[in-house]
Amino acid sequence: MNTLGKNIRLTSYGESHGIAVGAILDGFPAGFEIDQSFIQRQLDRRRPGQSALTTTRNESDIVTLQSGVFEGKTTGAPIHFQLLNKDSNSDDYDHLKNIYRPSHADYSYAMRYGTRDHRGGGRSSARVTAGWVAGGAMVQDFLFKNHQINVSAYVTQIGSIHFESYDESFLRSSIDESIVRCPNADSTQKMIEAVQLAKAQKDSLGGVIKLVISGVPAGIGNPVFDKLSASLAHAMMSINAVKGFEIGGGFSLSSKKGSEVNDSFVNDGGDIKTKSNFSGGIQGGISNGMDIVCNVAFKPTSTIGVTQQTVDSEFQSVALSATGRHDPCVVPRAVPIVETMAALVIGDYLINNC
Amino acid sequence: MNTLGKNIRLTSYGESHGIAVGAILDGFPAGFEIDQSFIQRQLDRRRPGQSALTTTRNESDIVTLQSGVFEGKTTGAPIHFQLLNKDSNSDDYDHLKNIYRPSHADYSYAMRYGTRDHRGGGRSSARVTAGWVAGGAMVQDFLFKNHQINVSAYVTQIGSIHFESYDESFLRSSIDESIVRCPNADSTQKMIEAVQLAKAQKDSLGGVIKLVISGVPAGIGNPVFDKLSASLAHAMMSINAVKGFEIGGGFSLSSKKGSEVNDSFVNDGGDIKTKSNFSGGIQGGISNGMDIVCNVAFKPTSTIGVTQQTVDSEFQSVALSATGRHDPCVVPRAVPIVETMAALVIGDYLINNC
Amino acid sequence: MNTLGKNIRLTSYGESHGIAVGAILDGFPAGFEIDQSFIQRQLDRRRPGQSALTTTRNESDIVTLQSGVFEGKTTGAPIHFQLLNKDSNSDDYDHLKNIYRPSHADYSYAMRYGTRDHRGGGRSSARVTAGWVAGGAMVQDFLFKNHQINVSAYVTQIGSIHFESYDESFLRSSIDESIVRCPNADSTQKMIEAVQLAKAQKDSLGGVIKLVISGVPAGIGNPVFDKLSASLAHAMMSINAVKGFEIGGGFSLSSKKGSEVNDSFVNDGGDIKTKSNFSGGIQGGISNGMDIVCNVAFKPTSTIGVTQQTVDSEFQSVALSATGRHDPCVVPRAVPIVETMAALVIGDYLINNC
């Protein structure tokens, strides 16, 4: 339930306000030199407090690797990534103990388990994705260095601001120049303003992240229930606040004719390519060598300052207006999470340490 | 790879033009009285040749249960559902043996396996979903009879024709009155015309199916990598031609503010409900007791009569215009497949025969 | 529950007196030329009626491959092996419908499922191993042809007759010369006499099968819960009537000193070998390149003609003396089953069709 993958397996643990969050990465090949700076950079891109647009909870998110490493290299044994929780103000949450916040997982967790750690959302908090990113970053690094596969994500929409572009691949530097992680200065400015406005209104915004995976060779994936596209959907839908997933042309294909969106194969100087890429790099659940391109939809942050009506565990109506620390828009911080999940999926198919 | 589920497991086998297609359903509870007519009805809704809008391949799709059944009831042993292939004209496909058809899985399969059964798409054909529907229908029947859970799907879009409605639940009879499985006479008429036009143009159309699951109690699902929403996404993306999935408000939430789409809890005469259902019945990966509502996007059928350029396995350019039997739009026939996959997912969480 | 393996997966179905027994083999590599004669030979070594010492139930056990094969080669798709049941006299079992036979699975199945197919033992019958052998034989053939791994088993004990030998490897021909599958004429004669005596006494015998797998390279297996030795134990304990498993020196090591049974490494002309093989070819759960050697203990057949007291489902005492067809000793017929399970386990580690 808390393990992702079959060959490369990430097992997650931890809660928002517990002692630690972390993950065990199992199945990772032996002999890989650990680049802790890459892992840390991905964690830094995810961590709270990184810009004026994010929550003020301040976690340094320094990761410790407690096993599976010897003399700077992996040994093939499971690797435990641990991040201690430091800046957790559990008292901020006391008044929420018995309240079912709108569009949070309070009620569904209560029904599922009969009990819950309400502090900061407990297990349902996006805090736990720090452990995912730690483990996934190492797989991402491995894919890049050993397989020349580049997993990259960026923001294409925040609220009603859309960034559309003919190009789909961007340098990480141009993405990270933008504090909303949109590789376009003009859209970035508008997105920042949109987030600032939402924040001022004590409201929140959602958005869309585009995922582009380049360098995956043709022939990766398995029919019929282990399709690469299905595994990507599963992984993305596992991320907090994600409500939609599409690959290639996605929903837009539903209103097109076959003749408009079929991807013809062409001989591109001895390589087989497709002229268009409405398939998003995957056909019949198996990669065709083109870029794998997906969109991941995030709903607006459920925690808002605007007063809302809801009920408590006694079914009594209560008014609620959030005062704790929270992000008006989580989408920029979710970029490394999307990359992590994609890397874990691709790694699960490509790497077999059996 | 060809098995779906953990507790209720469906293992699929077969190809378009092989001896048989089928599935083994494992983990199904003992003592359930088999209603073969329900299974057959779902198969009939999926089978080719059921209306003038579908392929002319004529398969009766009569299923045989070869194990796991004793005196009309399940025994807890695995159930083998077998459907013999009858009307397969393999010769129709000889000219395609070495051709990589646009947006089909020919090339990706060839890269994956080095070989492929090209006849009728082989393993990548939607023919194999007949086995899924046979096994899934029994789970669907079980969920309805033993858990009062109703899994229902219908068509909301074909090509540019959209059916929008405030109501989300429809009677199966009103859905099946329509040969495109849209529970609205006016939209049905427009959709039929759209398909007929596409067929006349030797072209194809895609569409969208809405899935509504009612009666799922609150508390079904598991964080963090076993979310009910993630499993639904995985299952739907496993269906041939599906390119997008969204739950509740889905992609439309990305442009909304939290205050607009948060689902407030209310006391509804002693039950907890939400005022709106932008969450689509799932919060934090766990059901909240509201209807589970998803949209599944299908691309247009890849096989079209319009002449297309592509390449063969020698990388030579070839012109291709399909003459075999195929559907101008598979979406109406996919309705029972969507239901099947949903039933298998819900059953996997709810039923534990351990 | 009815699937074995992670990479190479065998899913079993069928009952003793149902329509068919069979298996789906998933994950098998593409492009392997099918040698149906090898599969059939293994089935023939398992089938009833093969000698005067076995049950008189007569099944030809001809297997049909219904999927995953194209032009004589595997395609990478799941392969369905089907064997129809023919000579099943269900009426013979009517009087047993409500009786819990001693040391059979009647009572435990009834408690597990609330119902059971009593005919011929239903799902608990060794008849279902025919499907395992069909699928496993193909893996065994693959391991031999593509990896030069030889999986071989033979009988070392029936009742009180032991065959002990310094050599552990024998040619299959010398094993199959013996109708009890013991590669020694003298022991064979004594074993035959023991079985004939047991049969005359309306009684039954157990025995031990030795499994020798040669050619497995060093480095196969995974700590800590995926040890090759643990997987072999699991697979062997899955065979009907098996009650014990040991590897290398096994139980005898418990009374030895470390200095007596440690396996020293030696340089054998540039290869690393061990001087002795008390480890049975596996250390720390991983192969060390020496022969993998295991013993598998079978209890005597539970069905006997001798009158026994037991109870029925109303808890009433009943006297029972078997009159149906049964083997006085199943051990010789279990030899190909032991090989099958071993091949499936080794294949699961070695072959990765991911």
Next chain:
Amino acid sequence: MNTLGKNIRLTSYGESHGIAVGAILDGFPAGFEIDQSFIQRQLDRRRPGQSALTTTRNESDIVTLQSGVFEGKTTGAPIHFQLLNKDSNSDDYDHLKNIYRPSHADYSYAMRYGTRDHRGGGRSSARVTAGWVAGGAMVQDFLFKNHQINVSAYVTQIGSIHFESYDESFLRSSIDESIVRCPNADSTQKMIEAVQLAKAQKDSLGGVIKLVISGVPAGIGNPVFDKLSASLAHAMMSINAVKGFEIGGGFSLSSKKGSEVNDSFVNDGGDIKTKSNFSGGIQGGISNGMDIVCNVAFKPTSTIGVTQQTVDSEFQSVALSATGRHDPCVVPRAVPIVETMAALVIGDYLINNC
């Protein structure tokens, strides 16, 4: 690979001389009050330095629960059990860096991974079982308190000293009175002397542990590849130094006649029991309500002070005599490990937190 179980899942990490060892227990039910004293007691029974007969490595083995617990109770979220390594003298192992010790996993790990953490055996060390025991103890406690299932193990053999008894169940107090964990004063004395003699001779001894699980209701287990007996075998063979497993009469049944060892059912005052228990409480892979009884065979400790010849990674012959800290006989310390593994297996079938 480092995860055991399907419903109750234990994921293990850590090495002998790393920062920590630990485990994540996933799938554990919510709302269970944690009895840390029980967990600690099981850890104390396993820890080194507990008696004069064990290694002098001194680890307090205090466990920290870092997640999944709130206000003293489980929440249903994964529970991380962590034990820091303290008394690890890695320098003691420098001279072993390139040596393949006889009957250790040095060579097989080197072949498997190309590298290894040689310090104290690294990942292959029994040190990692501390994490298993921490997690497993909680399941054992749960089974006892919520299901009245008692998992108990004790030593029946060390070297050539056997303890045989008509009774199979003993109080934990009578087992723990004995520093070799044999519930018989006379046998205990002989076993202690045998271990002391082996220690004086710089040699080592193996032994046998009997496992008795009482209170398991009839009907637990699943055919055909998920047999309770097969899962127990797998779990026990996962323990370091285990080379054999048998259930009920085990290997001794192979030389018996059916009429001698069939377990007749009897009406025992309204309950169904068997007169004898040669089946060891499991028939057809499913419990029959009788005590589940198994024997687990341990080889002698591979590390001995006696000088041995072996080779190094350059294939050069070297003489080796262990000087580090080690146990002359690990069997007494393995008793809580056997209990842990049994509890995890039974819990995996019985508890379903789905």
